[in-house]
Amino acid sequence: MQSFPRTSEVGDRFDARKVSFLNEGLSYGKVILQDAISELVKEGFLTPDNRLTEKGLSDLFLPSIERIKVDFYDYLDSCNLSKGDYIDAKRLGFDFLISLSSSDNELFMSKVLPDLISEGFIERKNGMLYVA
CATH class of the missing domain: 1.10.10.10 (Winged helix-like DNA-binding domain superfamily/Winged helix DNA-binding domain)
Known part of the structure; x- marks a missing residue:
């Protein structure tokens, strides 16, 4: 979860620019990222607008x-x-x-x-x- 700094708080927004495979320009990166984000939302780690939840903060860190x-x-x-x-x-x-x-x-x-x-x-x- 490099897109969130260690000082992250509940409500901070996910920053896709810090996901390394996107920076490397892989063509399938956006699809993989969207699948991963969808799974994080489904599991309750992110809100539907890609903000960190309490569960995300405690479990991911x-x-x-x-x-x-x-x-x-x-x-x-x-x-x-x-x-x-x-x-x-x-x-x-x-x-x-x-x-x-x-x-x-x-x-x-x-x-x-x-x-x-x-x-x-x-x-x-x-x-x-x-x-x-």
């Missing part, structure tokens, strides 16, 4: 959040961190956060990290992070 969580779990595994271990902020920044796009980095800080803390996977003690 969820994979990015889940992907970032999986990447973070993999990062912790690669550091051999386990329950009670301190998560070094400098190493986190240099090894993990730098690997994310700026929008995913923002998503990690604003949504993923608070979720991990509220789910009890990460603990914050005295301003530092620990694996719970």
Whole structure:
């Protein structure tokens, strides 16, 4: 869903110009796109006038959040961190956060990290992070 920026909100309009196969000029691209849009409308992700719905926002952007969580779990595994271990902020920044796009980095800080803390996977003690 590259046609919607990470800061999308319910009601934002689908931008077909950002669909890559249209930019490449494939002759069947418009037919495929119309079929895809029709399916998104049918499933409730877009309104009939191609605006993002609440369902579309939550369901279509969820994979990015889940992907970032999986990447973070993999990062912790690669550091051999386990329950009670301190998560070094400098190493986190240099090894993990730098690997994310700026929008995913923002998503990690604003949504993923608070979720991990509220789910009890990460603990914050005295301003530092620990694996719970």
